[in-house]
Amino acid sequence: MTITAAIDASGQLGPVGGLWPKLLAAAKEASSVGLLRTIVVASEQTDIPLELEQEAASPLRVLRAATLHEAVNRLYEEHGPRHAVRQYEREHCAALPLLGRPVSLVDHYQALPLLREVKRDQLLRTGRKREPEEDVRTLRDTDILRWEQEVSGEHVTYEQIALDQLFTHFQTVTENARRTTPRFVVLGPPGSGKTTLLQYLSWLTATAGLPTTGRALLPVRVRLREWETFTTATVGVAQQLDGYLAQQYALLSPAPTARQWRQWLVNGDVLLLFDGLDEIQGDPPFLTLLTTTIATYPACPTVLTCRTVSFERHRMICPDFPLFTLTGLDQVHRDAYIRAFPAVHPTAYQPEVLSAHLQRSPQLRALAANPLLLSILCYVVDNAATTPIPATRGELYASAIERLLTFHAQRLTTRYPGTAPAPYEKLTLLQHAALQLFARGERQLTFSGQQLGQALKDTLQEEGYGSVSGPWANALREDLSRNSGLLRGDGEQGFFFFHLTIQEFLTARALATHINTKGWTSSLRIAGNTLPIPLFIDKKSWDPRWHEVIVLLTGQLVDPLPLLTLLTDSKKEDLFSHRLVLAAQCLAEVRAEVRPACAHIVDRVTDSLFSTWVFREARGTGAVVAHCTDAFAALARLNGHIKHLPLLEWLQRQAHDANPDVRAASIEAFANIGESLASEMGILETLLAALRDPDVFVRVRTTEALRRIGTVTLSLPSMLTALLQAGEHDPEGFVRASAKRTLAQFAASLPQVPEVLSVFVARYPRRFGAKPQESTRWHPSP
Known part of the structure; x- marks a missing residue:
């Protein structure tokens, strides 16, 4: 660092004539070898290149100051606490936790699309006035991935947005063109990589890799449930975000003060990464604090994550934030991750065999679209012993937990009061504790040491470990936290399961164990209440928080028929068939040997x-x-029957119905079924014929359906030619524009693009814009 200015007796800095021509060569040479990083000049200094004054300027940056005191303060902020925060985030975000093992973020991070919901005006139907292609600019200028709803003729679609576009041209992807500061919500199902997206953004910002129009932001990751817990132990202004951040980074040297954090937040110097809106208790005081915080610092770029099933809460917290959705892995990204998986048994792990098995197994392929489930699947397959590949989520979780309880690279010895429980005994104890903790509160995902200890002690007493079960509970908690990784956290911050999905599975397993041993009509004591099992399940079937538990429970029951009969009782159903949908999801988890009876x-x-x-x-x-x-x-x-016909055959017949709206509906059904149709050549032939349907709406739906199903539709040789014909020669602009979008996405997804497709895409650069593969990245959350 150097100060180049005229300094008077009072410490005022003055400009130096012809400064930059004198310094240019020497400064560049010194900065190139790491000897000079910053030059301080007077506020009125002229002839300084503008690019050197940008916050992200590297390897040389120029700072302006009016006085020597101001210069010292600015240098302290830049190379003191601000530098310490960036270094901390850079170091702590560089490794991703993969089921207890750290792996390189750079080496094990695959791209995933980030989608924005877009509402469009009514599409053409039969008999509607046909509009020229010039009037479909909205459709042409977006990469629409799928139709999601149709409300009174108004369609909701998703378009793909590049991550860098969100941070450099936010106004182009929001309805309010005057809003330039990126502030948005990211939705995704469990295990889709929401937490890891924020980790990636923090690492990217800390390494100056995030495009922020010249601003050097401070990345800050805030687990909302941890901040909420912090507020319960503090009062007044100490609960506010600046006080929480000062406490979180208190061990840095030098550590930022609450006053510095407040100033940085006011200035908009902080990238706020709020994680887990769905995981908080949601007490009114904290919701008010969070809402006020977001409104108080409008200059700070802000990203907030939430589970898809819980996203409605954001409407109260940040109603003006646009929504973006993380989607699943396609075949290219899935296979790339399988190949890059850091196997513990590289001689036994066969990525090509796993990829081929996924191609042949529609049910497993659907599971592997989720990043967390794919990681667990790779972990299970990475086994020295030859074991069959799990077919359902329940089987997958069971295999993974069994391995976590028995294998660890560096197992630590735990002192038990007596003979240590066997792995299956630990699992029994853990699943009972998971059930009691899951049922304790509506959204309690973090537990104090006392709550976890009490749940373990109660379980130990029920399993016959005696009335003095405290030492056993402490030893078991230490063992599960340090060795298996199934439990995370500590007594200060609270304990939690390494992923909510695992807690849901353990809860379901505890219920299944009770039902399988004591019967469907037996009673269960849970959270201080005793209820008959049918009544308990009946009540929880209306609670979305318990849906995953009920689905996973089905796959572990010796006899799932009573549960399925309960869910499909028409006398208990509502007008919108919510319980029937839950029953359908449960049927997918039924074990193969039980399925004929269902x-x-x-x-x-x-x-x-x-x-x-x-x-x-x-x-x-x-x-x-x-x-x-x-x-x-x-x-x-499952391919059940409708009117004595297998489902897929019935849908094919509907695609040839005389009513174009019925044909369009069947095409939409195929789109929702997705990639598993790859091996159904008869359906692909039906989709091929639908590209030439006389109804424009059917043809538009077909091009969208092909995009949603993916490049697997090109396994039918004539499909690419038909799509090219639709994109070039269809009489309707809507169809041509939609077909072009499908072809552009196919071109971006295929590892080897056919020459005819490359030529076609290159012919329309203005319509295709940025390459579709530009996107966010993913890796399973810890």
């Missing part, structure tokens, strides 16, 4: 859901049963 329920659920949905969709009221599509992929894998 065939009649599969047929009844399939008939009811698809018939209702197609009826509504064909009449323009599909939005009221849009949630039914969540079960389509699962039911397609």
